[in-house]
Amino acid sequence: MNFEEVLAFATRSPYNQILSLGLVALTVGIVYTEVARLFRGYKVLRPAELTHLVNSENALVIDLSASNDFEKGHIAGSRNVLPSAFDPEGKLLAGARSQPVVLVCRTGQASGAAAKRLKKAGFEKVYVLEGGIAAWQQADLPLIKGR
Numbered sequence: 112m113n114f115e116e117v118l119a120f121a122t123r124s125p126y127n128q129i130l131s132l133g134l135v136a137l138t139v140g141i142v143y144t145e146v147a148r149l150f151r152g153y154k155v156l157r158p159a160e161l162t163h164l165v166n167s168e169n170a171l172v173i174d175l176s177a178s179n180d181f182e183k184g185h186i187a188g189s190r191n192v193l194p195s196a197f198d199p200e201g202k203l204l205a206g207a208r209s210q211p212v213v214l215v216c217r218t219g220q221a222s223g224a225a226a227k228r229l230k231k232a233g234f235e236k237v238y239v240l241e242g243g244i245a246a247w248q249q250a251d252l253p254l255i256k257g258r
Contacts, residue, residue: 151226152230153223153226153229153238154239155239155241156239156240157240157241157250158240158250161238161240164238165213168210169210170213170236170238171211171212172213173190173213173225174189174192174216175192175193175214175221176191176216177193182258184254186215186255191258199228199231199232200232204234207234208233209236211236211237212237213238213240214239215239215240215243218244219240219241219243219246220243222240223239226238
């Protein structure tokens, strides 16, 4: 199939034009998403990768959940920091610039902004748990209750 055939298909009827525009929009969206992923500055981990990183490199796990959600269940060894109080220059993160830092939230949505702040502040190894605590639970990994 060559470009002329594709162009002929796209101009044949209004239905084909809509399909063609949808395909172009979808392609542009995928390309944009992938380019943005390459330049975001942090890596995304799955639950098993987080476990390995904690065990092999003593990663610092920061849970950005609300305090009551943190008490209902969190990853063992994680520290709770509210997103409003998250400070890359704070004492919790002061000695962790070269240490792996993993950001976790309930669904994996809020961690990205905090990860960008850490990268901007000069942290070398920044990670986000893909899917957050929900993905951790879905992988049948244990949560600790209480503080």
